[in-house]
Amino acid sequence: MKSKYVILASALLISVATFAQKDQLKAAEKAMKAGDAKTAITILEGAESVMANASDAEKAQFLYAKGNAYLDLANKKVDEAKNLSLAAKSYQDLIAAEKTSGKLKFSSLASTSITQIKGMLVNSAIVDTKTNKDLDGANKLYDAYLLDKKDTINLYYAASTYVSAKEYVTALKMYEELKTLNYSGKGMNYLAMNKVSGQEDLFNTAKERDAALKLTHEKPKDEVIPSKRGEIYKNIALILQDQGKVDEAKKALSDARKANPEDTSLTLSEANLYLQTKDFETYKKLIAEVLEKNPNDADLIFNLGVISANAKNAVDAEKYYKKAIEIKPDYINAYINMAALKLEDEKVIIEEMNKLGTTSAKDIKRYDVLKVKRENLFKSTIPYLQKAHELEPTNRDVAKTLLNVYSALEMPEYKAMKIKVKELDAAAAAKK
Template sequence: MHCEKNLNTVKKHLKSFEQLIKKENKMKRYLFAAALACTFGVSYAQKAELAEAQKALDKKDYASALSYVGKADAIIKQNESSVPAEQKAQAMYIKGIVALAQAGDNTEAAADAIKQLAEVVKFESAKDYSARNNETKKNETFASQADLDKAMISGKYSKPKVADRVATYTPAIKQALNTAGADLYQKAVDAFNAKKYEDAAKLFDVTYLAQEQYAPKADTALYNNAAISMLQAHKYDEAAEYYKKLIDMGYTGIETVYEATDVLSGKRQIYPSKKDLDTQVKLKLATDPTTRVEPSKEPEIYLTFIQILFQQEKWDDVVEYARKARAKFPQDKNYLMIEGQVYYDNKQFDKYLELLKEGEKLYPEDADIQYNMGYIYSELKDKDNAKLHYEKALEKDPKYANAYINLASMVLDKEQQINEEIDKLPYTLNAAQKKQYDQLRAQKDEIYKEAVKVLERGYQNVPDNTVIVQTLRNLYNNLGDEANAKKFSDLTKSLLGE
């Protein structure tokens, strides 16, 4: 009897416990249902806002599109881990397309819009990392594989999944940027033709930015166009940045040009490809087809960049890029000469001379190298070597006017010492002093005659050089040769248009 009473008590307690469990499970189901409803409500709300934003965008009602997408954004930010990637991409896409449409002629705004759309493409090309939250029983997304790994290690997640995102909006973005890119390019060309060079440069730059997203490979020639435009605008710092970019990218500008005469206009026209050219010829819409390969623009790009650096007195950079250019284009002496000019302007004559000796070996028939060696030896007061190399320059190029002028100048330098001796003589001369004066004057005449001999050679080879003609006039005057003095005086007037 006592056992039966205890058994009834146990059954009673068990029944109460079962009722409590049922009540608790019911509450859990209610809470789960409420959470699910809440999640569904949030998901529906952001989806609805995005749908309205898309409708507004399609109608080009950009203000409404931004208003709706702003509301969707707020919901997305509050529920970041549970929002599908496609909805995030849609919000980014709408904002980017609106920004592109509203950019107009503002190149900075257009660039920002293109960057926004590039982020969408990047976002859609990434992967989705997700796992199930064991507590909420919901899937959550993670920013990276590392974040997903950390979540799994915590033990709070299960069923990890890595999947490629669907590129829902990437095709539309590429199409939009293709259209925008063509429009930007035409604006750039129009700006350049209107001599609005800085505007043109910025438009070429933004066109490149657009092409990076829709073309298999952006056309690097756009940066070359931007560099030339900035150069025309006298924006040398900006031009230098573009030229450096072209050098770093290894741009050469070598391209095949397909050209023919358009039948309708009668004008020569360039076609995008050989296939396009052949098609037009086959359809008898074009005649006289030609194909040519444009030479490399790389040497010119290096040279222009180095010249800008020289103007900016960035001496170390000039030397660095001049040497790079010399290594790439050893047949072009311009880079060696610019490097040498750096040493000359900084009074580093020994370095310049060593460089010129190197150049003498590389360009044995070059008159400029010999002339510059003569000039540097003259600066170093080595007159014998100076004369030697000026004469070598004339052997290479008999019309090298400055070599004649400098040789004559070296001869006339000797006059200074004689003038100093004459200046020491008193105003009134005695017989001995008169004799000394006559001797000094005779020495001066010999110097003049020697200089005349050099410059007459120059006149025979370069008869239109005003410095040579004027100096000969003065020397013949000093020598008292009236006939030749008049001859070169008349020639001077003729050359100067007097």
């Protein structure tokens, strides 16, 4: 008889717990309807201990309510990153629980919310990076990747942002994962001009873009997204080099080239590494190899210019930029970089001018020489800046640089360019 009473008592305890779970869920849902997500979370946290004995349906309902409460707080900008992460975890646990039970009631709704969270994380990360909060942005991008590992571009952006945050060890792990996934990022951008705004819009697919062409858009354009594999391996090598692991860095790039023999960006990265370590013979050999394969590749020639400029080899940089322009006369970045390359010399001239006195005849004579030198330097940039402005009239940086050069040389073109810069600034402010 005694054992029967024990069984009955246990049954009563389970029954009481079940009623408690239902009451707490109802109370939490009532708080959510009243817009009080904090109270809902407090109630749900109090129910955690008894949820182990809940039915599969109640567990799913509990996890869905918890996810909604955390997401509501995130939408209200309350500990946004933390609550987005907690919401995503709740929804993921829900999906896993319903998959195990075979009863899919909330999974579809949870999946939709996870997609929303992923978008919020990415958008919030963009804001972070614009306000110099690179580490916060990187963490959010990585969280977005964990929510959808098929969307590997978020892992790539997370790695790049960790580099910006100087979190090189974490960045290296991300790049190694991208390497394991054999990620390249190569693809196509589908663009078309919006008839109303006059701006180019990006579409996910050619089909979407073609549908828009029938109604709201015109002037379709396809842009090839180049492979990012070279950049990934280059950054792996640079981080290893920074850690003093130069041999490992060289091996990483050598292995990458063997696995991807047609990817010239990898050869460029390897050449850059040898340049950084002052192995000029190997550097020249690799550059010659690249040029032999692609003697008329404007992008390749331009990249050689960038590598040379970064190595403070202005002579080679200018040679490659000019070659890129010769091959592709509308290569705007080559014009911009040529102007920037020349303007780098101004700093040295200004520093020397500032050190000179104002009473010594020798100093005054030297000052006049430097002044002419500075003016000639500015004059040498004008053709490149004017061509860049012609190719891309809406580029504010180019317009402002050209305005500063006109001002320094007291040229009559200054007035018209000043009006143009004001128009560009006003247009940019109107978009914000």
